[in-house]
Amino acid sequence: MEKIIVRGGQQLNGTVKVEGAKNAVLPVLAASLIASEGKSVITDVPVLADVYTINEVLRNLNAEVTFDAEQNTVEIDASRRLRTEAPFEYVRKMRASVLVLGPLLARYGHANVAMPGGCAIGSRPIDLHLKGFEAMGADIHVGNGFVEAKVDGRLKGAKIYLDMPSVGATENIMMAASLADGVTTIENAAKEPEIVDLANYLNKMGADIVGAGTETIRIQGVEKLHGATHTIIPDRIEAGTFMVAAAITGGNVLVENVETEHLRSVISKLEEVGVTIKEEETGVRVIGPQELKATDIKTLPYPGFPTDMQSQMMALMLKANGTSVLTETVFENRFMHVEEFRRMNAKIKIEGRSVIIEGLNDLQGAEVAATDLRAAASLILAGLVAEGRTRVTQLKHLDRGYVNIVGKLAALGADIVRVDENDNVIEPLPVTAEEKIAKLS
Numbered sequence: 048m049e050k051i052i053v054r055g056g057q058q059l060n061g062t063v064k065v066e067g068a069k070n071a072v073l074p075v076l077a078a079s080l081i082a083s084e085g086k087s088v089i090t091d092v093p094v095l096a097d098v099y100t101i102n103e104v105l106r107n108l109n110a111e112v113t114f115d116a117e118q119n120t121v122e123i124d125a126s127r128r129l130r131t132e133a134p135f136e137y138v139r140k141m142r143a144s145v146l147v148l149g150p151l152l153a154r155y156g157h158a159n160v161a162m163p164g165g166c167a168i169g170s171r172p173i174d175l176h177l178k179g180f181e182a183m184g185a186d187i188h189v190g191n192g193f194v195e196a197k198v199d200g201r202l203k204g205a206k207i208y209l210d211m212p213s214v215g216a217t218e219n220i221m222m223a224a225s226l227a228d229g230v231t232t233i234e235n236a237a238k239e240p241e242i243v244d245l246a247n248y249l250n251k252m253g254a255d256i257v258g259a260g261t262e263t264i265r266i267q268g269v270e271k272l273h274g275a276t277h278t279i280i281p282d283r284i285e286a287g288t289f290m291v292a293a294a295i296t297g298g299n300v301l302v303e304n305v306e307t308e309h310l311r312s313v314i315s316k317l318e319e320v321g322v323t324i325k326e327e328e329t330g331v332r333v334i335g336p337q338e339l340k341a342t343d344i345k346t347l348p349y350p351g352f353p354t355d356m357q358s359q360m361m362a363l364m365l366k367a368n369g370t371s372v373l374t375e376t377v378f379e380n381r382f383m384h385v386e387e388f389r390r391m392n393a394k395i396k397i398e399g400r401s402v403i404i405e406g407l408n409d410l411q412g413a414e415v416a417a418t419d420l421r422a423a424a425s426l427i428l429a430g431l432v433a434e435g436r437t438r439v440t441q442l443k444h445l446d447r448g449y450v451n452i453v454g455k456l457a458a459l460g461a462d463i464v465r466v467d468e469n470d471n472v473i474e475p476l477p478v479t480a481e482e483k484i485a486k487l488s
């Protein structure tokens with residue numbers, strides 16, 4: 048079993064570059080299935096396990112997919128006849144596989160995709176996706192672990208109100224509505240930057256979408272879409288994670304390839320706890336304070352504080368002076384990292400949907416297990432300031448969403464390595480794209 052070993056106590060200094068956003072590239076790659084003509088070329092694609100998984104899903108559906116991991120580019124040709132069934136083996140690895148439902152249903156009037164089920168952060172149903180398809184005239188059948196959606200002819204434009212601004216439902220409905228007959232409006236739509244990125248890509252493919260990024264999105268359906276070229280937006284959560292790494296170690300790090308507009312809530316919280324943030328020409332400089340102040344944080348849909356930054360901020364608040372309360376409102380069960388922080392000697396407790404953190408914890412290195420992607424990152428962050436050696440296991444979660452985090456932190460001065468089951472160091476080493484592909488696929 049691979050592990051990351053961190054020895055705490057090093058201040059981080061230097062420059063780090065952020066990759067393209069995982070949560071933008073996955074829907075964009077899924078949307079490429081709608082193009083019945085031409086090729087799509089997607090650039091700034093992060094070399095992540097999730098990207099390999101979605102590429103396999105697309106190939107399995109009969110699309111031609113070429114991933115140049117060295118150039119961070121994916122080419123997709125979906126013009127030949129596609130299959131319309133996505134099996135469980137992919138959906139199990141990555142819930143975002145359900146994003147092929149909308150494109151396939153819109154293009155072929157049929158899609159049969161394994162039900163994703165829950166995961167470590169909550170039950171994560173897809174009822175809002177399905178209600179949206181039903182409103183557009185699709186028949187939905189759930190059985191034998193699959194969800195099948197069918198429509199005779201084209202989907203019909205509809206007025207859809209989402210009970211909550213679900214990111215995935217907004218994306219799936221927006222993709223389906225692009226080829227529907229007539230106008231679809233999505234009210235109470237998710238406003239995340241990744242929604243805007245997807246809408247921009249669909250519009251380049253010939254769709255007619257306005258209002259993405261606001262709570263009402265209007266989609267005028269068109270008869271067909273074609274391939275297009277698109278560059279993925281920077282990953283705001285990876286950026287936020289490195290900002291916290293700089294802050295927690297009292298370091299001074301320039302985080303490059305950042306869209307500061309996408310990080311307003313995170314930047315404002317960091318400033319509130321005493322971190323200095325300066326916008327520079329190529330990125331954002333983050334300077335950690337002598338002493339961090341405690342604060343309260345509530346996760347909310349965008350533009351509120353992102354749930355995907357909750358565990359990293361929790362790590363930061365472990366070292367703040369005073370008591371902090373972190374409240375999770377987006378997912379029902381996203382506190383699995385709390386137990387792991389406790390193993391590191393943190394004084395922290397869960398009360399309902401909140402976590403109360405006593406500040407100025409003397410963290411101690413321990414063996415801890417990552418329970419989900421962001422929990423993995425937060426344990427590494429805590430390890431950066433713990434006394435002695437922290438070993439983080441269950442790295443499959445981390446690899447879904449962070450490219451070479453060990454190499455990047457080591458380059459900033461962290462004492463960190465990744466080792467294999469025989470304790471041989473495997474990162475940071477110069478890793479070629481081929482080696483990476485072999486390891487991840």
Ligand SMILES: CC(=O)N[C@H]1[C@@H](OP(=O)(O)OP(=O)(O)OC[C@H]2O[C@@H](n3ccc(=O)[nH]c3=O)[C@H](O)[C@@H]2O)O[C@H](CO)[C@@H](O)[C@@H]1O
Nearest residue numbers: 070143171172173174175176213214215216354355377378
């Ligand atoms: C690949 C991707 O982009 N993942 C992101 C996406 O996940 P994802 O798209 O799954 O998240 P949603 O916005 O859909 O989920 C938000 C909440 O709505 C609930 N819900 C959602 C759909 C539905 O049909 N019914 C329902 O009840 C979920 O259980 C959850 O409690 O947005 C989340 C919220 O910002 C992020 O944490 C994830 O990193």
Ligand SMILES: C=C(OP(=O)(O)O)C(=O)O
Nearest residue numbers: 070142143355420421448
């Ligand atoms: C929860 C996340 O992703 P996913 O929706 O792919 O599980 C995440 O990126 O933190």
